[in-house]
Amino acid sequence: MKDVYAVIMAGGRGERFWPLSTDQLTKPFIPLLGPKSLIQEAVDRLHPLIPNERTLISIGKVHEEVARAQLPMIPPENFIIEPIGRDTSACLAFCALHLERRDQDSMLLALPADHFVGDPEAYRRTLAKGIENLPGTNGIVFGITPERPETGYGYIQAEKPTEASAAWPVTRFVEKPDAVKAAEYIKSGTYFWNSGIFLWQNRVLLELFRLHMPQTHERLCKLRSLLSRSGVDDEIFQVFSSIERISIDFGIMEKAGGFGLIPANFGWDDIGSWAALARALPADENANIFQGSHAAVDANGCIVYSDKGLIAVFGASDLVVVQAKGNVLVCPKDRASDLKRLIRALDQPLATK
Amino acid sequence: MKDVYAVIMAGGRGERFWPLSTDQLTKPFIPLLGPKSLIQEAVDRLHPLIPNERTLISIGKVHEEVARAQLPMIPPENFIIEPIGRDTSACLAFCALHLERRDQDSMLLALPADHFVGDPEAYRRTLAKGIENLPGTNGIVFGITPERPETGYGYIQAEKPTEASAAWPVTRFVEKPDAVKAAEYIKSGTYFWNSGIFLWQNRVLLELFRLHMPQTHERLCKLRSLLSRSGVDDEIFQVFSSIERISIDFGIMEKAGGFGLIPANFGWDDIGSWAALARALPADENANIFQGSHAAVDANGCIVYSDKGLIAVFGASDLVVVQAKGNVLVCPKDRASDLKRLIRALDQPLATK
Numbered sequence: 001m002k003d004v005y006a007v008i009m010a011g012g013r014g015e016r017f018w019p020l021s022t023d024q025l026t027k028p029f030i031p032l033l034g035p036k037s038l039i040q041e042a043v044d045r046l047h048p049l050i051p052n053e054r055t056l057i058s059i060g061k062v063h064e065e066v067a068r069a070q071l072p073m074i075p076p077e078n079f080i081i082e083p084i085g086r087d088t089s090a091c092l093a094f095c096a097l098h099l100e101r102r103d104q105d106s107m108l109l110a111l112p113a114d115h116f117v118g119d120p121e122a123y124r125r126t127l128a129k130g131i132e133n134l135p136g137t138n139g140i141v142f143g144i145t146p147e148r149p150e151t152g153y154g155y156i157q158a159e160k161p162t163e164a165s166a167a168w169p170v171t172r173f174v175e176k177p178d179a180v181k182a183a184e185y186i187k188s189g190t191y192f193w194n195s196g197i198f199l200w201q202n203r204v205l206l207e208l209f210r211l212h213m214p215q216t217h218e219r220l221c222k223l224r225s226l227l228s229r230s231g232v233d234d235e236i237f238q239v240f241s242s243i244e245r246i247s248i249d250f251g252i253m254e255k256a257g258g259f260g261l262i263p264a265n266f267g268w269d270d271i272g273s274w275a276a277l278a279r280a281l282p283a284d285e286n287a288n289i290f291q292g293s294h295a296a297v298d299a300n301g302c303i304v305y306s307d308k309g310l311i312a313v314f315g316a317s318d319l320v321v322v323q324a325k326g327n328v329l330v331c332p333k334d335r336a337s338d339l340k341r342l343i344r345a346l347d348q349p350l351a352t353k
Numbered sequence: 354m355k356d357v358y359a360v361i362m363a364g365g366r367g368e369r370f371w372p373l374s375t376d377q378l379t380k381p382f383i384p385l386l387g388p389k390s391l392i393q394e395a396v397d398r399l400h401p402l403i404p405n406e407r408t409l410i411s412i413g414k415v416h417e418e419v420a421r422a423q424l425p426m427i428p429p430e431n432f433i434i435e436p437i438g439r440d441t442s443a444c445l446a447f448c449a450l451h452l453e454r455r456d457q458d459s460m461l462l463a464l465p466a467d468h469f470v471g472d473p474e475a476y477r478r479t480l481a482k483g484i485e486n487l488p489g490t491n492g493i494v495f496g497i498t499p500e501r502p503e504t505g506y507g508y509i510q511a512e513k514p515t516e517a518s519a520a521w522p523v524t525r526f527v528e529k530p531d532a533v534k535a536a537e538y539i540k541s542g543t544y545f546w547n548s549g550i551f552l553w554q555n556r557v558l559l560e561l562f563r564l565h566m567p568q569t570h571e572r573l574c575k576l577r578s579l580l581s582r583s584g585v586d587d588e589i590f591q592v593f594s595s596i597e598r599i600s601i602d603f604g605i606m607e608k609a610g611g612f613g614l615i616p617a618n619f620g621w622d623d624i625g626s627w628a629a630l631a632r633a634l635p636a637d638e639n640a641n642i643f644q645g646s647h648a649a650v651d652a653n654g655c656i657v658y659s660d661k662g663l664i665a666v667f668g669a670s671d672l673v674v675v676q677a678k679g680n681v682l683v684c685p686k687d688r689a690s691d692l693k694r695l696i697r698a699l700d701q702p703l704a705t706k
Contacts, residue, residue: 019665297695298688309679312372314695315688319669321681326662328676330683335651335668342650342667 003106004131005054005202007095008042010063010113011085015343016273019327020307028113029066032271033280037070039113045120049127050109056080056098058091083233083240088196089251090243093209093220097227099202107134108205110198110248116280118267130199130262133167138208138258139200140167143192144268149182152272152337154194154249157185158261167260173253192261194249195268205252212255219243274320274329275336277303288313292323303333356459357484358407358555360448361395363416363466364438368696369626372680373660381466382419385624386633390423392466398473402480403462409433409451411444436586436593441549442604443596446562446573450580452555460487461558463551463601469633471620483552483615486520491561491611492553493520496545497621502535505625505690507547507602510538511614520613526606545614547602548621558605565608572596627673627682628689630656641666645676656686 010028014021021027028039036044043055052073058080059067068079080098082091092110099106109127117123130140143156154176158168173194177185185191200208210217222239226232244251253259269279281289288299292306299313306323313321320336322329331339363381367374374380381392389397396408405426411433412420421432433451435444445463452459462480470476483493496509507529511521526547530538538544553561563570575592579585597604606612622632634642641652645659652666659676666674673689675682684692 019663295695295699297698306681309681310372310699311681311683312695312699314682314684314692316672316683316685319672319683321683323676323681326679328659328662328664328674328681329667330664330669330672330674331667332669339667342648342665345650346648346663346665 003103004050004109004199005056005099005103005106006046006050006109006111007056007058007080007092007099008039008111008113009058009088009091010039010067011058011060011082011091012114013085015340016337018339018343018346019322019329020305020324022325024062025066026063027271029063029070032277033116038115038271039067040070041117042111042113042115043071043074045117045123049124053078056095058082058095060085083237086240086243087245088248089209089213089216089246090240092205092248093216093243094223094240096202096205096209097220097224100206100224101227104203106202107131108200108202110196110200112196112270114271115195116267116269116271118269118280120266122266123264126262126264126266127197127199129165130167130260132165133260133262134199134201137167137260138204138256139198139253139260141170141253141259141261142195142197142199142264143168143261144195144264146182146186146191146193149179149186150193151176151179151182153270155182155185155191156194156261157191160190167262170257170259170261173249192263193268195264196249196270197264198248198253208252208256213244213246213251216243216251273337273339274303274305274322275333277305278333301333303336356456357403357462357552358409358452358456358459359399359403359462359464360409360411360433360445360452361392361464361466362411362441362444363392363420364411364413364435364444365467368693369690371692371696371699372675372682373658373677375678377415378419379416380624382416382423385630386469391468391624392420393423394470395464395466395468396424396427398470398476402477406431409448411435411448413438436590439593439596440598441601442562442566442569442599443593445558445601446569446596447576447593449555449558449562450573450577453559453577454580457556459555460484461553461555463549463553465549465623467624468548469620469622469624471622471633473619475619476617479615479617479619480550480552482518483520483613485518486613486615487552487554490520490613491557491609492551492606492613494523494606494612494614495548495550495552495617496521496614497548497617499535499539499544499546502532502539503546504529504532504535506623508535508538508544509547509614510544513543520615523610523612523614526602545616546621548617549602549623550617551601551606561605561609566597566599566604569596569604626690626692627656627658627675628686630658631686654686656689 014023014026017027029037031037056078060082134140155174157171219239226236278289287301289303293310294304295312298315301318303320304311318333320331367376367379370380382390384390409431413435487493508527510524572592579589631642640654642656646663647657648665651668654671656673657664671686673684
């Protein structure tokens with residue numbers, strides 16, 4: 001697998017885990033589930049499939065210091081600093097440009113930095129199977145076998161192949177469904193959660209940009225020539241910031257065909273909100289989840305996280321209570337995924353106040 | 354009124370306002386309702402009726418430093434340090450002994466330190482009326498005209514006098530009633546809330562101890578002789594700590610007769626719990642009470658107090674959320690008066706953890 005490079009994407013804002021996450025310290029850099037941060041876990045779980053030398057870290061300028069500090073095992077030249085956040089299509093295009101300068105014949109494995117993976121060995125087996133099946137496709141997507149009629153994820157429909165070892169030909173990508181549709185999807189057995197983990201031959205990915213995002217591809221050609229020069233950071237910034245802000249799913253994957261899907265079952269969760277911690281952490285006998293110093297009397301189904309100081313919950317049910325960086329969040333569990341609404345009400349920029 | 358001495362009682366534990374209050378910093382010493390602490394307000398609102406020179410502060414050893422620091426205007430010799438907490442009967446008896454050494458012919462006005470008074474001028478007028486009516490009684494009690502069928506307070510029944518300027522002869526003291534009885538009390542027009550504010554001729558108070566708490570009176574006689582000597586702190590402690598632990602209400606007021614009641618309407622509240630703040634502080638348009646840095650989206654009827662750092666409440670109703678001294682409390686408003694249950698579950702002694 002010496003031609004496979006992992007790109008761990010750790011851009012994005014720190015909204016969903018406020019007050020623990022901020023724009024300066026976003027979810028990937030937080031030890032949400034244990035002693036290591038999510039991005040440290042993401043790097044570790046690639047071993048021995050992909051070594052640190054072929055692991056690239058895509059981040060914004062604001063995260064560079066913390067990323068380098070948390071990942072001293074990653075070679076310094078493997079940190080790819082995005083000039084500005086422009087969603088995943090620009091992010092991956094920029095990484096593809098960097099990668100073609102290093103290795104003309106490489107594969108690019110795109111990995112979000114903030115996932116929970118319960119079974120790292122199954123994870124590596126699944127990725128390896130994807131790499132094996134890449135030839136003859138436009139790319140491989142990893143589809144999580146759905147465990148519940150989740151309405152918070154996008155789905156991918158694919159056809160079951162005759163051979164168990166083969167990838168499933170992708171039929172279509174579908175948006176977050178309503179509950180009724182989600183239930184149908186699960187029943188069908190041919191729908192998977194879109195994990196956001198993708199694999200392409202690097203030159204094929206760039207070709208997909210040419211075909212499906214021609215305006216972006218134009219900018220990529222300019223950037224390619226700029227990247228071979230030095231002292232042109234301002235020009236790079238100018239060109240990069242004019243790239244369309246769109247996810248790789250919308251920009252490429254939903255438009256192009258020829259993708260193969262590898263079904264995945266490695267205890268995946270995208271830990272999208274405080275409430276999702278309940279799926280990844282053990283609960284007490286009253287279904288409470290605790291991280292940090294706490295006291296609970298007559299508390300049920302609460303998620304309590306403290307980075308310092310005691311949180312006492314008394315006579316409360318199904319609340320998220322977080323104390324982090326000296327700030328406190330209290331909201332019902334079923335509102336936690338909507339936290340952006342609260343964040344919008346706080347003063348910008350999003351930071352510890 | 355030169356013979357009236359106020360005794361502001363500030364003993365007691367810091368349970369009901371945890372985590373802001375602790376055994377080291379109890380409710381009277383906290384600026385719960387504004388820039389001044391409750392005890393500072395209690396001293397201030399006596400002016401000009403009773404000057405600082407005749408205001409005594411009764412506290413435990415553990416509060417001496419903070420009390421002296423907060424009340425530099427009170428003469429040092431006016432701080433009466435209780436050897437150990439033994440409820441209000443021992444507290445007031447000890448103060449009466451101190452007072453008789455200063456002024457044989459004085460009156461003792463007992464004031465809890467932690468009350469809210471909305472109308473200080475009416476407060477002073479009411480106290481003055483009590484002082485006028487003291488002669489010919491065993492003591493004056495100040496009865497709050499009830500505003501609601503409160504089940505959390507004791508009541509005092511009294512007979513309406515023919516003269517408006519006279520005190521109402523007290524019929525009886527009654528325990529905290531149930532809701533049905535409380536409603537009857539209110540309707541009758543002859544029941545008042547027991548404010549815990551009492552006035553006696555100091556020598557009469559000591560005589561009441563002799564008649565109704567003879568064992569305590571024996572100890573008082575020993576203490577009287579010890580107080581005239583120096584270097585006998587240990588003996589004072591021994592004798593004081595053997596005094597029965599009982600409130601002045603149970604020990605004296607419910608047993609003795611001959612008390613007069615002055616009806617009081619000065620916006621009184623005993624601010625007994627976090628939830629009671631809602632009666633003393635202004636609410637926003639969604640009935641939320643905020644003190645300190647906060648953000649609220651879709652929050653209703655919440656009480657939010659932060660001594661530092663932001664508290665964000667999102668989509669929650671009728672919660673008490675407090676951040677103080679680095680610790681956090683979350684509980685429904687209707688459980689706030691039962692906070693002792695939570696405190697018992699925390700490690701002893703009660704302190705910032």
